Amino acid sequence: MYDKKKIEYIKNKKEEWVKNNYNKHIKKHPERKESFDNLSGIEINNIYCPYDNKDLDYLKDIGFPGEYPFLRGIHSTMHRGRLWTMRQFAGFGSAEETNKRYKFLLSHGETGLSVAFDYPTLYGYDTDHHLARGEFGKCGVAISSLSDMEILFDGIAVDEITTSMTINGPAAIVWAMYIANAENRGIDRRRIGGTIQNDILKEYIAQKSFIFPPEPSMRLIVDTFEYGFKEVPRWNTISISGYHIREAGSTATQELAFTLGDGIEYVKAATKRGLDIDDFAPRLSFFFNAHNDFFEEIAKYRAARRIWAKEMKKLGAKKDRSLLMRFHTQTAGCSLTAQQPEINIVRVTLQALSAILGGTQSLHTNSMDEALALPSEKAVRIALRTQQIIAEESGVTDTIDPLGGSYYLEWLTEKMEEETYKYFDKVEKLGGVIPAIEKGFFQREIAESAYKYQKEVDSKERKIVGVNDYIIEDELTIPLLKMDEKGEHRQINRLKKLRKERNNQKVEKYLNQLKKAAEGTENLMPYILNCVRSYGTLGEICGLLREIFGEYEEPAIY
Amino acid sequence: MNKKIRVLIAKPGLDGHDRGAKIVARALRNAGMEVIYTGLHQTAEMIVETAIQEDVDVIGLSLLSGAHMTLFTDVTKLLKEKNIEDIIVLGGGIIPEQDIPKLKKEGITGVFGPGTHTEEIIEFIHKNVKS
Numbered sequence: 001m002y003d004k005k006k007i008e009y010i011k012n013k014k015e016e017w018v019k020n021n022y023n024k025h026i027k028k029h030p031e032r033k034e035s036f037d038n039l040s041g042i043e044i045n046n047i048y049c050p051y052d053n054k055d056l057d058y059l060k061d062i063g064f065p066g067e068y069p070f071l072r073g074i075h076s077t078m079h080r081g082r083l084w085t086m087r088q089f090a091g092f093g094s095a096e097e098t099n100k101r102y103k104f105l106l107s108h109g110e111t112g113l114s115v116a117f118d119y120p121t122l123y124g125y126d127t128d129h130h131l132a133r134g135e136f137g138k139c140g141v142a143i144s145s146l147s148d149m150e151i152l153f154d155g156i157a158v159d160e161i162t163t164s165m166t167i168n169g170p171a172a173i174v175w176a177m178y179i180a181n182a183e184n185r186g187i188d189r190r191r192i193g194g195t196i197q198n199d200i201l202k203e204y205i206a207q208k209s210f211i212f213p214p215e216p217s218m219r220l221i222v223d224t225f226e227y228g229f230k231e232v233p234r235w236n237t238i239s240i241s242g243y244h245i246r247e248a249g250s251t252a253t254q255e256l257a258f259t260l261g262d263g264i265e266y267v268k269a270a271t272k273r274g275l276d277i278d279d280f281a282p283r284l285s286f287f288f289n290a291h292n293d294f295f296e297e298i299a300k301y302r303a304a305r306r307i308w309a310k311e312m313k314k315l316g317a318k319k320d321r322s323l324l325m326r327f328h329t330q331t332a333g334c335s336l337t338a339q340q341p342e343i344n345i346v347r348v349t350l351q352a353l354s355a356i357l358g359g360t361q362s363l364h365t366n367s368m369d370e371a372l373a374l375p376s377e378k379a380v381r382i383a384l385r386t387q388q389i390i391a392e393e394s395g396v397t398d399t400i401d402p403l404g405g406s407y408y409l410e411w412l413t414e415k416m417e418e419e420t421y422k423y424f425d426k427v428e429k430l431g432g433v434i435p436a437i438e439k440g441f442f443q444r445e446i447a448e449s450a451y452k453y454q455k456e457v458d459s460k461e462r463k464i465v466g467v468n469d470y471i472i473e474d475e476l477t478i479p480l481l482k483m484d485e486k487g488e489h490r491q492i493n494r495l496k497k498l499r500k501e502r503n504n505q506k507v508e509k510y511l512n513q514l515k516k517a518a519e520g521t522e523n524l525m526p527y528i529l530n531c532v533r534s535y536g537t538l539g540e541i542c543g544l545l546r547e548i549f550g551e552y553e554e555p556a557i558y
Numbered sequence: 559m560n561k562k563i564r565v566l567i568a569k570p571g572l573d574g575h576d577r578g579a580k581i582v583a584r585a586l587r588n589a590g591m592e593v594i595y596t597g598l599h600q601t602a603e604m605i606v607e608t609a610i611q612e613d614v615d616v617i618g619l620s621l622l623s624g625a626h627m628t629l630f631t632d633v634t635k636l637l638k639e640k641n642i643e644d645i646i647v648l649g650g651g652i653i654p655e656q657d658i659p660k661l662k663k664e665g666i667t668g669v670f671g672p673g674t675h676t677e678e679i680i681e682f683i684h685k686n687v688k689s
Contacts, residue, residue: 119571119572119573119623119625120572122572123572125572131571131572131601132572133571133625133628133629133632134571134625134627134628134629134632135571135572135573135623135625138623138624138625139573139622139623139624203574207574208574208575208576208598209572209574247575247577248575248576248577249577249581334577336672337672337673338671338672338673339673371652371671371672371673372652372654372655373624373652373654374624447580447584450577450580450581451580451581451584451585454581454585454676458675458676458677464673466673467673468675477655480654554597554598555597556595556596556597556598558567558579558580558583558584558593558595
């Protein structure tokens with residue numbers, strides 16, 4: 001970007017400044033810390049100047065939005081054209097209660113839906129399964145059959161709104177329920193839009209709600225890719241997620257590297273099946289965390305776009321659409337404090353701002369009370385308002401990638417890219433992503449980082465307001481969400497009634513057909529759809545697949 | 559020489575959030591305790607069985623999902639049924655303030671929420687385990 005001579009001149013001038021000005025000053029007035037490290041442990045210099053960007057070629061490495069390498073954004077107008085989708089992750093209790101919450105959020109200006117499922121659903125168990133004990137509706141909504149899905153979206157225009165569903169092990173089945181529900185309402189599946197998370201690799205790595213071993217899990221995922229681009233073309237059939245990797249304690253760099261590494265693994269699995277990369281790649285989407293270190297987060301999103309575009313080209317993508325790293329962001333749940341919960345609003349604001357400046361397509365802002373319980377109506381409305389204030393009042397959306405060209409940000413973006421490639425090499429040496437999972441590589445890396453962070457907080461080397469500094473004795477309390485205690489009973493009764501009243505011969509027939517198909521190599525989506533349409537339950541379908549595929553057990557490492 | 563304190567860190571139920579459990583396991587190990595980590599998806603029976611076999615002084619249960627009222631008390635009830643009185647049970651995770659007295663009444667001696675200093679847990683164990 002700069003003339004070589006000029007760069008050398010600037011470098012010399014900077015050295016002079018350090019010698020004659022900076023060093024003299026710090027002798028008298030030392031800085032607050034010996035070294036300033038960001039959350040990834042990267043040491044941050046006192047100042048950045050053009051010399052730190054000396055190797056960057058503007059057109060090649062930075063470019064313009066909507067053009068390769070997409071560093072400044074995937075669309076040519078970005079948030080000037082269309083704001084990000086305001087999509088609050090929500091779900092609790094029974095389908096009735098969650099449906100009410102969705103309508104509440106939509107009435108306050110939310111522009112997309114995002115479903116949180118409870119643990120039994122995430123593991124493919126019906127609410128009345130013995131392992132579901134105590135978990136009904138706690139972490140999300142319980143969906144055991146198409147009948148629950150019908151209630152969940154009752155009165156919501158599923159042909160107009162897009163829905164994201166955080167579901168992984170049983171993603172194909174829950175997606176089938178969503179499709180079947182739309183079709184029963186007379187909506188063509190080609191018109192519905194949304195996302196299934198469907199990212200099993202990060203389940204093994206971090207979130208740990210897996211069901212089947214890697215091989216059949218990858219098969220199911222590729223089945224959804226294939227069915228998706230052929231039959232449900234507006235659907236994102238995967239959301240390759242760093243969010244949970246970060247929540248489990250990784251650094252930003254690890255989040256970036258492990259997530260993109262997983263992405264590449266999925267592309268390889270699908271092309272191995274014989275799918276054309278340009279058919280399925282435009283429907284791959286991503287999901288990142290927005291943690292506390294403002295510039296580091298922005299650099300992460302920008303680096304992710306550039307790395308993904310480069311890697312997809314290497315993997316043979318020809319269409320521009322296949323190169324786009326489209327992503328959803330959620331502010332960091334793990335950064336919320338149970339102490340002085342109101343101040344979480346401020347944390348969330350900064351985190352949301354980083355995601356927006358980083359060019360996110362969709363955003364969830366956490367509610368202030370989430371270190372205590374699921375969000376109350378008031379708390380979630382403030383979280384949504386936070387996005388609306390940034391969008392409508394702050395002016396940060398008036399120009400594209402407003403921080404692009406910052407010496408610091410461009411340096412950090414490059415640095416994170418460099419660190420990512422080092423991780424790619426390490427994983428390659430371990431034999432790829434799945435062997436690295438089986439060796440516990442990612443799990444150990446994350447546990448190390450999580451422990452290091454905790455030690456820094458414990459020793460006050462890293463200050464957390466309200467936790468290890470600025471503590472108040474008389475904590476203010478805020479009202480928390482209360483759930484309908486009859487929800488579980490209602491749900492179990494509905495299940496019992498359903499199993500009695502549906503055409504059980506039909507259910508059995510379709511389950512048998514699915515079983516045969518699962519033992520072979522056919523795409524399972526049409527078979528799963530038949531099962532859910534006839535009101536076969538999630539537990540019945542997953543139970544059958546568990547018998548054929550087996551279950552994954554992870555090594556217990558700490 | 560004093561016998562090392564033995565601790566079982568367990569993840570009951572379906573919840574996969576294991577960051578806290580792993581951090582506490584490491585912190586206790588670094589504080590000189592013998593730590594056994596069960597891994598995920600443990601039933602009350604599995605936890606109590608392991609606790610007996612490993613002859614532990616402490617069981618630490620960790621849960622984010624909100625199912626603590628059921629799953630933590632399943633463990634203390636089972637201990638009571640088996641007349642085991644010399645194991646103290648601790649709980650950690652996302653636990654609303656109003657649940658803490660109820661958990662304590664059910665035999666969860668100490669409850670530690672987000673933001674707890676690991677040293678606080680270590681001290682609590684030293685104070686409460688009879689050596």
